[in-house]
Amino acid sequence: MANVRESVFSGSWYPGSAGECEKQIKAFLGEGPEVGDKAGLVGGIVPHAGWFFSGSIACNVIHALSRAAQPDVVVVFGMHMHPGSTPCIYTAGSWQTPFGELPIATDMAGQLAEQFSFSVNRDADFLRDNTIELQCPFVKYFFDSAAFVPIGVPPSPFALQVGEAAVEIAAELGLNLMVLGSTDLTHYGPNYGFMDKGTGPAALDWVKEENDQAVIDAMTAMQPQEVIKQGLGNRNACCSGAAAAAIAAGVKAGAQKGECLTYATSADKSPGSSFVGYVGMVF
Secondary structure, eight states: OOOEEOOSSBTTTBOSSHHHHHHHHHHHHHHSOOOOOOTTOOEEEEOOSOIIIIIHHHHHHHHHHHHHOOOSEEEEEEOOOOTTOOOEEOOSSEEOOTTSOEEBOHHHHHHHHHHSOOEESOHHHHTTOHHHHTTHHHHHHHSTTOEEEEEEOOSSHHHHHHHHHHHHHHHHHTOOEEEEEEOOOOEEBGGGTBOTTOSSHHHHHHIIIIIHHHHHHHHHTTOHHHHHHHHHHHOOOTTHHHHHHHHHHHHHTTOOOOEEEEEEEGGGTSOSSOEEEEEEEEO
C-alpha cells in the first residue's frame, strides 16, 4: 500500500473540505494584487500561518506562478530548523489534501535522497510541521497534474546545495520545475520572547520597515546566503533555510531578481502586542 501522509491541519488552520477550500481560494484571489504577464517565473516565497492570517498571500503567489507555467514537479522547501537539524525528504507515496492526493515525484526525490544525507520518509519529521502542508491545497488546486517533493532544509550551506541540485536533477530527468520556499518573517512580542524595540506602534513600524525589509531586500536581490544570515542574526525569517534553498534554485534556473507581491503582518488581522510578518515573493 502506498504511503499517504495524512493532513493534520485541515479543518483548523485551513478548511477541511474541497468545497470550502475552493470557496476560500476564490475569495483570496479577489483580494490579491493585479498580476500581469508572469512568463519565465521559476519560483517564489510563501508564508505558512493559518489561512486566516496569511493564506491570501500564499494563494496569490502560487496563482501567479501557475499563470507562468504548469510544471511537472513542484518542490516545496520548508520546516522549522536550526543549523544543525537533520534535513528530511519524502521519496514515495503522496500527501493528502482536501482536493485529493498530491503525489511524490519519486524519481526526482529518490535522486536527491541518494545525493544528500536526508532523513527519508519519516512521518515524524513532517507530521506536526505546518510549513509545507499549508501550501499543499494551493499546489494541488493550481497545479493539478504536478507531482511534488517536500523537503525540510536547515539554515546552512546545505540548503543552497540542495536547491541547486534540485534544478540540475529536474533538467536531467526532463522535468519542468517550480520551487517554493515556505517561511514567515519576524515573530515579535512577548509571545515570542523578542521585544528589542519595546511595544506599541513604533515596534510594529520597526519590524515592518527595518527588520522584515532587510530580509525582503536579500530575497529580492536573490542572495540566499544573506537570507540565512538575516534569519539567524536578526530573527526575521523563521525558516531562512527554506527560503534560501528556493532562491538558490531560482538563481540556478536563471532568475535574476525577486518581486514582492504582498507584505502584511498578523496585526493587520488581529492587532496585539505580539505579531508575525508575512511576505509573498515571485522570481
